[in-house]
């Protein structure tokens with residue numbers, strides 16, 4: 001999958017080519033990253049990318065022309081890719097959104113700075129507006145990297161053997177199950193016996209039950225969106241009764 005990012009701070013994206021799942025995916029061609037700096041598209045002697053807001057007020061606004069030109073260049077280089085602007089005003093993303101994004105041919109991500117971008121860009125050049133949560137950051141670069149990470153790890157081949165045994169948090173709509181490794185006992189705290197049993201069927205059921213139970217306890221809103229089959233309903237009931245015993 002091709003990612004094109006429009007940013008005044010391309011250096012920030014070096015972190016993705018460091019180590020881990022995303023770096024390996026970029027290195028192996030599972031994903032590719034191209035960076036576009038609006039300053040390279042800024043005209044005139046001073047090559048301005050921002051200016052004062054009409055109507056007054058603090059801060060600066062990113063100018064229309066350099067961003068529109070950078071977006072046009074990215075569109076030409078990435079056929080079929082849609083343009084998504086990262087902002088607190090956007091649609092709040094969740095795991096299902098990332099799953100949907102993973103089937104696109106590519107994405108052009110616009111990372112804003114300052115007080116914002118000229119609003120006319122949203123009407124003329126931008127296809128989607130996304131938020132990674134209800135908080136304000138100093139730039140759209142980290143949200144762009146968050147989206148890239150969440151999407152790239154879903155691409156075929158990106159997660160090798162690391163794919164978690166009981167699926168990830170928020171995969172299949174549930175929170176993650178607990179994880180343990182050696183030693184078997186620390187300060188009197190033991191690993192659940194089932195995980196030492198070698199009974200893979202029982203282990204898989206225990207993990208599913210833990211994911212269901214934790215979601216029931218911590219995120220009933222997520223559970224409300226799910227339809228559990230009879231087996232899952234029984235697992236959850238047993239979890240709840242064991243807690244009340």
Ligand SMILES: NC[C@H]1CCC[C@@H](CNc2ccc(C(N)=O)cn2)C1
Nearest residue numbers: 086087112115116131132137139140
């Ligand atoms: N008016 C502030 C706004 C102006 C334009 C640039 C953005 C960059 N910062 C961001 C971007 C996205 C998110 C998010 N939640 O996805 C948070 N922060 C900030």
